[in-house]
Amino acid sequence: MNVLVVEDTVEIGDAVTAHMLDEGHSVDWCRNLKEAFGWLGGTNYDLVLLDLRLPDGNGLSLLRDIRAANNSVPVIIMTAQDQFSDRLAGIKGGADDFLIKPFSLSELSARMKLIRR
Secondary structure, eight states: OEEEEEOOOHHHHHHHHHHHHHTTOEEEEESSHHHHHHHHHHOOOSEEEEOSEETTEEHHHHHHHHHHTTOOOOEEEEESOOOHHHHHHHHHTTOSEEEESSOOHHHHHHHHHHHHO
């Protein structure tokens, strides 16, 4: 899979990126919405792993733009925001799944397999 990781926390971005590479996926990692918009404009992805709290805004705005462009790329939100309202906003916004930080990398892999079906 070709995966875009949108995550501003270096430790999490490093861990997720290394795990994706170990599993044989291609990975681009960006740390803010501006970079993510650029990557999405020029590359086709099989999956987007999206943080919500980013330095230049909320990841939900990126998700809404992806869906408004009729882009059906699967999106898994990865966030520490664990309120029901946050999860509901993500799913209503077009996310395919929602992982609460901290999460295990094996759980991320399992959810990716479900999305690929």
